[in-house]
Amino acid sequence: MSLAEAREKRNELKKQIINKEYAKESGADTFKAIFKEWIKTKSKISDKQLFWINRRFETLLLPKFENIRIKDISRKDIINALSVLLVDEKQETAKKVLGALNSFYKFALLHEYVEHNIIADIDKNTLIGKQNVRHYAYFKDEKELKNLITAIKGYFGDNRVRVCALFMLYTAVRGENARFATWDEIDFKNSVWKIPANKMKNGKSHEVFLSESVKNMLLKYKQNLPLQSELVFPSVKSNIRPISDNTVRSMLRNLGFNNDMITPHGFRATFSTIAHERLDEHKQSSDVIELCLAHVEKNKVKDAYNHAKNLKQRAVLMQWWSDLLDGLS
Template sequence: MQFTNDRQLKALPKDKQDYHKDSLVKNHYANVSPNKKGGSISFYYRYKKNGKIYNISLGKYPAISLAEARAKASELNLKLERGENLQINSANKTLKEIFEEWHKIAIKDKINQDFARPLELHIVCKYGNKPITDLTKQDIIKSFDKLFLENKRETIKRTYTHLKNLIKYALNREYLQATNLLNIDINTLYGKLQPKSFRAITDLDTFRDLLLAIDSYNGNLFVKTALQISPYLFLRSSTMRNLKWEYLDEKEKLLRIPASVMKAKEEFLVPLSQSVLDKILSIKDFAYPSPYMFPSEISKNKSIAENTLNYAIKRLGFGELMVYHGFRSTASTFLYENKNKHKQDSEVIELCLDHRERNKVKAVYNRSLRLEDRRALMQWWSDFIEELKR
C-alpha cells in the first residue's frame, strides 16, 4: 500500500510488519510493525545495488515528521544519482551478520558449542542474507510449520528460544527499531509441548547387553571411550561431550567441572573409580593437543558433535530402547533399587546425579561433608557394572 500524506500514513494497516511505499519520493518507505499499542511506524530509505537491497533508517514517526523523512530520502537520491557511496548504517546488517556477531558473545562459557545449531540450520541458513529489518513473522512461522509437519515440536521450541535472544541483542544494538518477532505464540500455533520421559534401559540383562555392545564398538576411539565411561558417570550429554583435560584431578581422582558449564551453575565434583580414571588416561596421548577429552574428528579444537553419542547407540542396535540421557535414568533406577547393598541414602544418589539442593547453606554442607559418601557410591556403582559385564 502506498501513502501520500500523514492521514494515509497513520491509516496504514498495522496487523502485520510490512514496508509501504511513499508515492511522492522515490526509494522512501514506511515500515509498520505491530505492537501492543497498535503499531509503530519507522521511515527507511531502500535502494538496490549489485542485486542486494539496502535499508537506511531515517527515524521513527512521529519523532521525525513525514516532511523531514522525505527531505532525507531526497538527499540520498541525489547522492545515489551522482554515484556517491551511501553510508550504510547498522540497520542494513543481515540476519547472518548479526547471528555471527551475537554467537561470538553468546557462546562464551557455553559447554555446548553447538547450542545455537537449530537456529542456524532452520532460520539463518534460509533467511541469512535478508536485512534483519526485513525478517518477518511469516518467514519464521513458515520454517516452524515445516518442522511441525516433521514432528519436531521440541526443535521449534529450542529454535525460537535462541531466535528471541538474538532479536533482543539486535534491539539493544539498535539494529532493529521495533519488531513483532518476539510475540510468536508457539503454544497457540502448535499446541503445548507434552513432557516426555527419555528412553532408558531398566532391565539388568538388557543393560548388560548394551555394556558389552559398547565394548565391542568399532567406531571412532573417542566416541567409543565416551560411551564406555558414560554408564559409570551418567553425566548429561553436553557435559560429557565437552569434558576438558583441565577438569581432571588425577591425584584426587576427581573431575572438577566448573560452575559456568553446569546446569545448576555450581561446581560439580565427580569421583572417579580407578577403572574409569585408567580409561580416561588411556586416550590422553591420542587426544593431544585438544583441550577436550573427546575431540571431534573434524577438528581437535572442538568436541564431538551433539548427536554423536545418540547415533552411536542407534548403530549398536539399542536406539529403540535407549537415548544417551537414559544413562541417568538407568543409574538412578539401579542405585535406588540397591540401597540396601551400597548403604547410601537418597540424598547421596541425588547429589551424584547433580540434582542440587537449592538451599545454599545446605548445599555447602552437602558438598563439603558428603564427597566421601559419593566416592563410596560411585565406587560401588563401578564395581556393580564391572561385575555385570563378567
Template sequence: MPLSDTSVRNAKAQDKALKLFDGGGLFLFVSPAGGKLWRLKYRFQNKEKLLALGAYPDISLKDARKKRDEAKELLAKDIDPAEVKKEAKATAAALELEMATTFEAVAREWFSKKRHAWTPGHQKKILSRLENQLFPILGAKLFSSLEPGDFLAAIQKAESRGAIETAHRLAQLCGQVSRYARIVGHTRYDVAAGLTEALTPVQTNHYATITDPAEVGHLLRAIDEYTGEPSICFALKVLPFVFVRSVEMRGAEWSEFDFEAATWVIPAERMKMKRPHTVPLARQVISLLNDLRNTTGSGRFLFPSLFSASRPISDMGLLNALRRMGYAKGVMTIHGFRSMASTLLNEQGYRADVIEAQLAHGEKNAIRAAYNHAEYLPERRRMMQEWADYLDGLKTNKD
C-alpha cells in the same frame, strides 16, 4: 577581491588565524594548525551570526558559494539558515537512530551482551536461528513498529514445515530479544510475550534408555565386546560409570583428572550450568583410565578423534557404535546413560538431592548449589563406587 581555486589551495597557516573573504559574507578560515574551514557571516533579525559550511577540500570554492547562495535565499524569505541546518541534522540523527533500532540491530546488540556467558556451540546455534530464520523476515523492520503478529508470522514458518520444537525455541528467542528491547528503551512493552499460546504444543520425547537391570547387563557386555576405534570403545566403557553429558565426556582432558584423589573436575566452560563439576571416580573407572593412558595419555584428550588428535571424538561416533551393537534409536541413546543412572539410583533409595548433584542438574540458588557441591561430595563418592559395583554385578550376572 573574490577568491580563486588557486588562492584557496595555496593559503598557508600563519601564527594567527587567517580569514580570506570571497564576498557576500563568505570567507575561508585558516587556523594556525592549517585547517581550512568555510564560514558564512550574516545578519538575522538584527543579530550577527556565523554559519559553518564545511571544510576545504571536501567543500570546494564552488560548493561553498552554492551553499552561500542557498543561505541567502532562505534569508530573503526571513528564514534563519542556521535553524534549517540544525533541523536537517536532527532529522538525520533521528533517521540514523531509527535504522539502529531495527529488529536485527537490537537482536545483535542483545546477542553481543549475552554471548560471553555461552559456550561457542550455543553462540553458533543462537546466531544461526537469528540469521537464518528471523532476520530474513523481521530483520529490517523497526522494533518500535513490530506487533505480535509479525513475530508469529516469522516463527510459524518453522511450524508449517513440522519443526514444532524449533518454532517454540524461536518464540523463546523472540521473547528474550523483546524483553531486552523493552528494558533498554527500544519498545514500550514485551511485544513477543505469549507467542507459544498460538503454536502447536511440543510433544515431549524422552531420551530412549534402558532401565531393566537384566537389559542393562546385556548392554554392558555388548560394550565390552565391541571392537572399534579405541577412543570410542573406552568412552562407552567409562560412560555408564560416570553418566555425564556427551559433550562433557567427549571433551575430557587428561589435565582435568587427579588420579590420587580419584576425581575428575570438569571445567565450567564445558558444563551446561557453567559451574565446575566434580565427578568421583570409582576403582573400575581408574582401572579403565590407566589402560587408556597407554593409548592416548601423551595427548590432550582422553578420547581423541581417529582423524585428528587435536579434537575429540564426535557424538555421532558414539551413537553409531550403539547402533552397530544393535541398539536402535528408540531403544538407547548416549543421553540415555544419564536417565539409566537416575532411574536405578532413585529406585535403590539414594537421596534425590545427591543424585541430582551428581547429574549436575541446575540449582536456582547459586549459594545453595555451591554448598551442596561440597556437602554432598563424600556421599556422592560412596554412591559412585556402589553404582560401579552394581554395574559390575549386572554385567557378570548373565542370568
C-alpha cells in the same frame, strides 16, 4: 528555539539521514551484519550458551536470511524457518531459538534497524503447542545392563565414541558434560573430575569421583588418541569440537539398541533406578544418589545442608557402581 539551535538540529538530522542511507548501501542493515553486532554484546554469557546461540543461527537462520535486509523479513519467514524443528518434534529447541531471536530483534529495535519487534507478535504456545513429556528409555536389570556393556566394549567403530559411551555410563553424568569435558578438568591424582559451573545445567560446579577402572580406561585411551586436543572426546572431523550426542546414539542403534530400549541420557536413569533399589548394598542415602546426578534440591534448607556435597559418600557410591559394572562385563 534560536536560529543557531535550529541549524545545529538540522545538521544533526542530516547526519542521521546520511548514516542511514550509507547503512542501506553498505549492507549494514542485513540480518547477518546485525547478527555480528549483536553477538558481540553477548560476551558475558557462558561459553556453552554462546556456542549454542552461534550454532543455531549458523545452521538454521543465517543460511536463509544472511543477505536479506532485516526490515524485509516477516513473521511468516521466521515461522517457516522454525518449521523444520517442529516437524522433527524439537519443540524445546524451537523455544530456545525464539528466545534468542527475541533478544536479537530487541537489539535491532534499540539501534533502529527495525521499527517493531516481530518476534514479540509470535505466540509460543500457539506456534509450538503443548509438549508431551517423554521419558528417556533405560535398562532396569543386570541382564540388560550386561548386554549393553558387552556390546559397547565390543564396538568396532571409532574409539572416541566407545569410550565416551562407557564414560557416561560409569559416571552417570549428562551426555553434554561428558562430551564437552576437557583434560584440565580431570584430576587423576585425586580421582576427581571437576566440572565448572558454566557447564552445568543447574549453574553450580560439580565434582565426579573417578574409580580406578575409569581412570585406567581414560589414561589408556589418552595414550592412543590420534590427535591432540583440549577436549577429552574431540569430534572425528575436528579436534576443537566435541563428538555429538547423535554420534553416541548412532553407535547404540548400530549395536541393535533402538530408542525404545535405551538412549544415552537413559544411562542416568539406569544408575538412579539400580542405586535406589540397592540402598542396603551400598549403604548410601537417596540424597547422595541425587547429589551424584547433580539434581537441584528444591528444599532450600536441605540444599544448605547439602552444600558440603558429601564427597566421601558419593565416592563410596560411585565406586560401588563402578565395581558392579566391572563385574557384569
